[in-house]
Amino acid sequence: MKRIIAFAGSNSKNSINKHLAIYASSLVDGVAIEILDLNDFDLPLYGIDLEKENGIPEDAHKFLNLIKASDGIILSLAEHNGAYSTAFKNLFDWMSRIEGKTFMGKPMLLMATSPGGRGGASVLQIAQDRFPRHDANIVAVFSLPNFGANFSEGKIVNSELDAELKSKVEKFQAAL
Numbered sequence: 001m002k003r004i005i006a007f008a009g010s011n012s013k014n015s016i017n018k019h020l021a022i023y024a025s026s027l028v029d030g031v032a033i034e035i036l037d038l039n040d041f042d043l044p045l046y047g048i049d050l051e052k053e054n055g056i057p058e059d060a061h062k063f064l065n066l067i068k069a070s071d072g073i074i075l076s077l078a079e080h081n082g083a084y085s086t087a088f089k090n091l092f093d094w095m096s097r098i099e100g101k102t103f104m105g106k107p108m109l110l111m112a113t114s115p116g117g118r119g120g121a122s123v124l125q126i127a128q129d130r131f132p133r134h135d136a137n138i139v140a141v142f143s144l145p146n147f148g149a150n151f152s153e154g155k156i157v158n159s160e161l162d163a164e165l166k167s168k169v170e171k172f173q174a175a176l
């Protein structure tokens, strides 16, 4: 059985991006799903001096190994001031010090959601530009605007947006 990992680029306990990642993963048929949470990975703020003194934290290796062992990645990025959340960027920075090909060519469904109307469009743009330089294989991109109005009780309640996500999940599934 194929294995996928799903996670949010957020350390919020009630992350809306985690809710979206969980929902999207539930739409993938016949795979083992592992939901990851950045809070479970103990990573100090990246700094070159810290790296020289202490090396790379075990949990950065652990996360990278989860990517390596997976057949696909569902990632929903929180947008903070038009970019990655600090928690995600920190993880990304640490992992990139171990392996430049951080995403290892695994099929990726890349998403973002936010409470506002742009649905994380800026962070999605940044990620679409950058991730392929780290061997990301982005097979579909989905943005959910106005999370509060469009998502309820674990699913997307706007039928057009739900249909859009489902067609993108199909693409992701076909690439696994």
Ligand SMILES: Cc1cc2nc3c(=O)[nH]c(=O)nc-3n(C[C@H](O)[C@H](O)[C@H](O)COP(=O)(O)O)c2cc1C
Pocket: 008, 009, 010, 011, 012, 014, 015, 016, 017, 018, 077, 078, 079, 080, 081, 082, 083, 113, 114, 115, 116, 118, 119, 120
């Ligand atoms: C420091 C900070 C900056 C933010 N900047 C943006 C932004 O640039 N664009 C946006 O759509 N939302 C922004 N937000 C709102 C986030 O989209 C919102 O907090 C969302 O819940 C984050 O996703 P999460 O719940 O998965 O962590 C910001 C929130 C914080 C705390």
